[in-house]
């Protein structure tokens with residue numbers, strides 16, 4: 445069982461040392477200390493309707509401290525210099541900014557214009573925002589660089605696993621770590637509406653836009669699972685996918701992203 449909503453709000457208040465000013469959801473947790481929030485996703489508008497450009501916020505105090513040490517060592521300046529002189533790095537950083545803006549725009553359309561990672565348009569200014577973005581499943585070269593230097597944040601048990609469920613209307617993610625008692629400590633849980641089943645009944649195939657939406661979410665989920673050190677990613681699909689004539693497209697995307705074969709449930713298993 446994940447911590448209750450109230451427990452999460454209490455934990456985040458304690459981590460931030462103040463009342464959170466925007467509505468949020470927890471996108472990643474540490475397995476330590478009651479599965480405390482590691483990264484939260486903020487609503488793009490605060491309680492008063494003002495833009496809140498930092499979509500992903502690092503809250504684990506251990507993580508915040510570790511990243512602050514990198515910043516104190518002058519890495520923001522050095523990485524910005526790197527972006528000025530290395531076209532490949534600059535390109536990857538630019539893509540991360542665009543992906544971040546698009547993710548924000550998925551929640552509130554006009555919020556796509558609030559800028560890239562942490563509200564920045566070029567370069568970078570906060571390693572915490574990039575690391576949070578990496579943990580949320582983004583392809584963020586700065587966030588991945590930070591991860592290599594600060595992890596593990598706490599003691600970790602082996603055997604972390606991820607499960608992705610491709611349902612008729614939504615795609616769900618669960619990442620968990622087994623504890624010695626045999627229970628699972630939940631590290632991430634998410635759900636995005638993709639409506640992959642839309643029109644399969646009528647057309648017999650997954651609509652191209654629904655397929656594209658689903659593959660994009662699958663890609664981010666698998667990245668998040670790996671960022672949270674899942675050793676295996678299992679992907680299951682339900683009836684809409686089973687009946688689609690073009691399900692091979694999805695099977696291929698699963699193999700590429702999850703490095704496993706899509707498990708299609710039979711009608712009986714589904715029931």
Ligand SMILES: [Zn+2]
Nearest residue numbers: 474504506597
């Ligand atoms: Zn932590």
